Amino acid sequence: MELGPLLESIYLQYHYDFRHYSKASMERRAAQAMFRMNCKSLIELQEKVLLNAEAFFDLLQFFTVSVSEMFRDPSYYLALREKMFPILKTYPSLKIWVAGCSTGEEVYSLAILLQEEGLLDRTILYATDINPRSLAEAERGVFALGDVQKFTQNYQKSGGKHSLSDYYIASIDSVKFDRSLVKNITFSDHSLATDSVFSETQFVSCRNVLIYFDRDLQNRVFGLFHESLCRKGFLGLGTKETVEFSKYANDFNVFLPEEHIFQKIEKRGGVKRED
Amino acid sequence: MKTDQINAVVIGASAGGIEALQQILPRLPKGYHLPIVIVLHIPSGQRSYLSELFLTKTDMLVKEADEKEVIKSGTIYFAPPGYHLLIERDFTFSLSTEESVHYSRPSIDVLFESAAEAFGTHLLGILLTGASPDGAAGLKRIQDRGGVALIQNPDTALARVMPEAARSLLLPLSEQVLSLEEIVLLLLRLKR
DSSP, rough: OOOOOHHHHHHHHHHOOEEEEBBBHHHHHHHHHHTTTTTTSSHHHHHHHOHHHHHHHHHHHHHOOOOOOTTTSSSHHHHIIIIIIHTTTTSSEEEEEEOOOTSHHHHHHHHHHHTTTOGGGGEEEEEEEOOHHHHHHHHEEEHHHHHHHHHHHHHHHHSSSSSSGGGGEOSSSSSEOOGGGTTTTTEEEEOTTOOOOOSSSSEEEEEEGGGGGGGHHHHHHHHHHHHEEOOOOOOOETTTTOTTTTTTTGGGEEEGGGGGGEOOOSOOOOOOOOO | OOOOTTTTEEEEOOTHHHHHHHHHHGGSSSTSSSSSEEEEEOOOSSSSOHHHHHHHHSSEEEOOOOOOOOOOTTEEOOOOOEEEEEEEETEEEEEEEEOOOOSSSSSSSHHHHHHHHHHHHHHHHEEOSSSTTTTHHHHHHHHHHEEEEEEEEOOOOSSHHHHHHHHHSSSTTTTOOOOHHHHHHHHHHHOO
16 A cells, blocks of 8 residues: 555645654555545545545544543553652743643643642643644543543542542533633644644653654654753653654653653753764 | 465464463574564553563563564564554554554554565464454455465364454465464474
């Protein structure tokens, strides 16, 4: 399956850049999209999405992975609570960037954590994603009831101080999270592949997003995070992601190795260029 | 069966898989000339001790696969818990948190299908014991791309759903349904 022409034409027409995404996973998702969107070939899929923007956003649902859960990897959130927030508390105000927030599970988890640590009122959370449908979902703060049991277990393991149900109202098949959690969250359309930095932050959390990017794009994204983070700012990655083999390896210290949390080093050193 | 030009081995297993792998992996010598990539269904959300477990039991190198890692011979790789493991055409690993397949992440189908595209006729796929149909479609893809597809004899498997599912999907060939001992002997016979 040769995705090159499809991705190139999408970039030219819609300015969404998937050309530096890992190929095996993209091919799998393109095959799923072809099947679900009733296209017999990639050419047919390409024609469809170029002629019809709605069809393009349907395809985007396949190209952007929107599988997440609240407090995924509870030990990560426990580490934020116990090891990182005590340091963040020393700042008079906080800006946190959740990059690739998808349907919002991670940003709501952080908002709850910040609330319990007494930090939410002086924090602005930027939740960004390239998929407008995911962002709209995230903003609604509604999650399937079937997922809540898992979320609750995760919340408890992450050191939750109350009951997760204190933060939502349940209906027959879904739960809606309290609007007080959202008041300091700014949801916005932002592409790690094509856009630039928009704010200085103290903490960037970007989990299981970089695994979909090739090395070049990973380096670009680490560059954005490096630029956005203040001195001694923190970068939280997924359990299989690291800054260590990137061009920015020398610009971060490993803060918590088990949880893949890094800290921008104080002195603004030269950027490591291997190539 | 064309086994003279195999460049990689992929193995999938679920229920009973640890026991089955314990009968295969310790028999392979240090520096075995092929990479072996394994998806074994395990509960997600906790650390996997599979690589530690097998590290002490085999002479080959054993590790959890990392994203963008170049696949090397003489090494046994396990999929990390909670992630699909895929093989790229440049013979590096990718990870993904896409939805589960047959309720599993990692999924055997996802590994096998991507490996089939990357290695084509140079791939050997082995599906062992398991109580899930995951892996059958992937093994079929390996066969469709000209690779070699092997199934543990369901009569010798702790759970027969997985090998049965594959057997009903594959184009039947001789020497395709094997006991664990026969699988070991075949692996040891593969030429450099």
